[in-house]
Amino acid sequence: xxxxxxxxxxxxxxxxxxxxxxxxxxxxxxxxxxxxxxxxxxxxxxxxxxxxxxxxxxxxxxxxxxxxxxxxxxxxxxxxxxxxxxxxxxxxxxxxxxxxxxxxxxxxxxxxxxxxxxxxxxxxxxxxxxxxxx
Amino acid sequence: xxxxxxxxxxxxxxxxxxxxxxxxxxxxxxxxxxxxxxxxxxxxxxxxxxxxxxxxxxxxxxxxxxxxxxxxxxxxxxxxxxxxxxxxxxxxxxxxxxxxxxxxxxxxxxxxxxxxxxxxxxxxxxxxxxxxxxxxxxxxxxxxxxxxxxxxxxxxxxxxxxxxxxxxxxxxxxxxxxxxxxxxxxxxxxxxxxxxxxxxxxxxxxxxxxxxxxxxxxxxxxxxxxxxxxxxxxxxxxxxxxxxxxxxxxxxxxxxxxxxxxxxxxxxxxxxxxxxxxxxxxxxxxxxxxxxxxxxxxxxxxxxxxxxxxxxxxxxxxxxxxxxxxxxxxxxxxxxxxxxxxxxxxxxxxxxxxxxxxxxxxxxxxxxxxxxxxxxxxxxxxxxxxxxxxxxxxxxxxxxx
Ligand SMILES: [Zn+2]
Numbered sequence: 001x002x003x004x005x006x007x008x009x010x011x012x013x014x015x016x017x018x019x020x021x022x023x024x025x026x027x028x029x030x031x032x033x034x035x036x037x038x039x040x041x042x043x044x045x046x047x048x049x050x051x052x053x054x055x056x057x058x059x060x061x062x063x064x065x066x067x068x069x070x071x072x073x074x075x076x077x078x079x080x081x082x083x084x085x086x087x088x089x090x091x092x093x094x095x096x097x098x099x100x101x102x103x104x105x106x107x108x109x110x111x112x113x114x115x116x117x118x119x120x121x122x123x124x125x126x127x128x129x130x131x132x133x134x
Numbered sequence: 135x136x137x138x139x140x141x142x143x144x145x146x147x148x149x150x151x152x153x154x155x156x157x158x159x160x161x162x163x164x165x166x167x168x169x170x171x172x173x174x175x176x177x178x179x180x181x182x183x184x185x186x187x188x189x190x191x192x193x194x195x196x197x198x199x200x201x202x203x204x205x206x207x208x209x210x211x212x213x214x215x216x217x218x219x220x221x222x223x224x225x226x227x228x229x230x231x232x233x234x235x236x237x238x239x240x241x242x243x244x245x246x247x248x249x250x251x252x253x254x255x256x257x258x259x260x261x262x263x264x265x266x267x268x269x270x271x272x273x274x275x276x277x278x279x280x281x282x283x284x285x286x287x288x289x290x291x292x293x294x295x296x297x298x299x300x301x302x303x304x305x306x307x308x309x310x311x312x313x314x315x316x317x318x319x320x321x322x323x324x325x326x327x328x329x330x331x332x333x334x335x336x337x338x339x340x341x342x343x344x345x346x347x348x349x350x351x352x353x354x355x356x357x358x359x360x361x362x363x364x365x366x367x368x369x370x371x372x373x374x375x376x377x378x379x380x381x382x383x384x385x386x387x388x389x390x391x392x393x394x395x396x397x398x399x400x401x402x403x404x405x406x407x408x409x410x411x412x413x414x415x416x417x418x419x420x421x422x423x424x425x426x427x428x429x430x431x432x433x434x435x436x437x438x439x440x441x442x443x444x445x446x447x448x449x450x451x452x453x454x455x456x457x458x459x460x461x462x463x464x465x466x467x468x469x470x471x472x473x474x475x476x477x478x479x480x481x482x483x484x485x486x487x488x489x490x491x492x493x494x495x496x497x498x499x500x501x502x503x504x505x506x507x508x509x510x511x512x513x514x515x516x517x518x519x520x521x522x523x524x525x526x527x528x529x530x531x532x533x534x535x
Contacts, residue, residue: 031283037393060304060402062296063349064288068276069269071288079293079348081397089397091294092287099349104304115287127287 014127017110019088021050028052028086054110055133056084063099070116082108082130093129107133149248153374153381153534156185156367157493162481163331165361170206170262174215177363177486178258185367186378192367193252195226196243198235198259199485202228204274206262215260232278233434235259236488237518237527240366241387244529247368254373259486260363271359275484278521280395292356292435294396294522296348299437301402303350305452308440310350312455314341316436317354319464320472324479326465326506331360331481355436357476362483364490371534382499385421385513386530388414394524403452407526408445408517415515415528416447423447426469426530427511428498430491432519433476439463442517443471446528465506473498473506488518488527495531 013019019030023046024039030052036043061080064071071077078094080102094102095113108130115127158180160173168176174197182189195216203209212226229239236259243257263271276284276291284294302308318338324330341354367377374381390410393399399406416422423446431446433439440454448469449457457463463471474480474494477487495514497503508514513532520526 059397060297060301062293062300062351063346064290064293064296065345065349066272066290066292066347068273068285068288068290074288077288079287079289079297081297081402091284091289091395091397104300129287 015112017052017054017128019050019052019086020047022046023048028088030084030088030090050086052088052110053085056082056108058094058102058104058106058108059083059089060104061094061102078102080108080130090128094131095129096131109133150250151371152244152247152368152384153371154366154384154492154496154531155369155374155377155379155381156181156187157365157496158182158184159329159364159490159493160362161329162360162362162483162490164264166264168361170202170208170211170260171215171218173262173361173363174211174258174260175219177260177365178215178219178256181256181365181367184379187254187367189221191254192221192224192256194246194255195221195224196239196255196257197226197228198237198239198488199228200230200232200235200261200278201274202262205271206265211260215258230485231525232520233432233484233487234518234520234525234527235485236364236490237516237529238389238488238525240488240492240529241389241527243368244384244387247370253369255368256365257368257489258363258365259483259489261483261485262361263359263483264361268359275359283395290348291522292348292351295435295437296351297396298402298441299350299435302437302440305403306455308452308455310342311338312459313350313355313436313440314338315458316433316439317341317478319458320433320476320478323465323473323506324475326504327475327480330475330479331358332475332479351435351437357434357478357482360481360483362481362486362490364486364493366489366492366496374534380500381534382496383532383534384529385532386415386417386419388412388418388528390414390526392524394521396522403441404445405441405519405523405526407523408442408519408528411526411528412446412515412517415530419530419532421513421530426513426515428470428473428508429515429517430472430474430476430494431517432487433472433478434482434519436478438519439471439476446515446517465508470508473503473508488516491516491518492529492531499531499533
């Protein structure tokens with residue numbers, strides 16, 4: 001799925017949802033970027049870390065029946081694009097809800113769950129998923 | 135107007151007019167008995183034969199290919215194919231832009247001739263998707279999306295298009311029946327194409343009842359992953375008379391770009407890259423969407439075709455689904471889309487797709503498209519998407535009189 005160094009390099013982003021804010025226009029990005037696509041050169045050196053609130057709303061979603069090989073155990077599972085309160089969007093699984101209860105615009109929270117296993121060594125890794133706000 | 139300015143720049147000699155003078159393609163499908171090398175050679179040699187060019191006249195070869203390194207463990211495929219085609223002294227280079235590799239290779243070939251650098255150039259596309267299993271092939275295709283921030287979280291390539299489909303449905307009331315109508319229409323067209331992977335009509339009921347891949351997309355909303363290759367031969371139009379066939383001119387070319395990940399785009403019911411590529415190509419040709427007699431668009435999923443026919447200006451945003459259901463995009467109707475059968479029925483050898491589209495357009499413009507001929511076709515457009523829309527390329531082709 002991912003090499004171990006590659007996963008650990010981004011552990012803070014994957015685990016905690018740490019993005020960046022552009023010091024020039026205050027737009028927030030996740031995952032972190034070195035350059036703000038809006039301000040370009042004005043933003044260089046001004047991108048600061050920004051922890052996200054973890055709250056957002058569903059923009060769109062799907063239920064996957066034909067998964068990636070590493071996600072077979074979870075089928076069917078729900079994927080969603082979520083717009084966070086900071087006006088930045090993320091892609092992740094939506095869990096703890098039945099598919100027929102999912103609605104566009106519904107409020108969700110970020111949570112930390114098991115993402116998958118690093119084959120073939122079998123190291124389990126964790127990352128963000130979304131859960132409905134009850 | 136900008137159109138006429140652009141056109142006059144080309145006419146005034148800054149860019150030479152470029153023609154396609156030869157085409158060739160293999161059958162598309164699960165071709166277990168043919169390697170990538172053989173597919174590439176067969177397509178290339180048939181294009182060279184069609185044009186009537188000699189090997190020593192060819193100055194450069196461009197080959198579109200998505201992922202030979204992962205699909206057949208072979209990188210550096212362009213010199214390999216050239217070598218085995220007996221063209222070992224002709225420089226050959228591979229062009230990669232995901233699913234748009236073929237179309238991007240065509241642009242590179244066009245530029246090398248239009249600029250005056252080369253006179254005769256061969257542009258091919260080739261992909262061997264079925265040596266690895268279907269699951270592995272899909273995983274490799276998914277790496278043309280954002281692997282680290284989409285795929286790793288479980289998003290398949292299908293699911294990213296499914297989320298665009300669902301958003302289009304929310305926003306414009308597009309229905310599953312309208313998505314299915316794209317598949318039914320493209321299968322009906324594919325039934326008329328002897329090179330298509332699927333040459334059978336498929337009724338709406340079967341499409342609607344097929345297994346869900348990623349809701350709302352069913353098996354029949356998704357194009358297959360196929361083996362195949364295609365090639366075209368380019369030269370300046372003023373040299374075209376010395377070869378076999380009536381030239382088809384490349385009147386306009388345009389590339390478009392967008393964020394890599396779907397979640398970074400504000401519009402999920404449209405592809406900015408398609409719109410931008412289409413606008414540039416049409417503007418360069420000095421033509422409008424309504425001037426086109428047909429188009430080959432990148433229907434890797436049914437939703438992709440619906441978005442493409444809107445983003446290319448054939449129908450207003452939101453009318454792509456209803457237009458398909460009305461039959462506007464079927465052969466002999468308002469604007470026939472994917473007369474070849476498209477990726478859905480003709481097949482999807484990923485890096486070859488853009489060249490397969492060029493082959494279909496040339497057949498239509500020469501009047502050689504047989505049972506699926508668009509009457510008196512004068513202008514056609516071809517549209518090729520990379521990944522989930524981070525890159526796109528459009529060419530406008532026309533008969534050269
Ligand atoms: Zn900024």
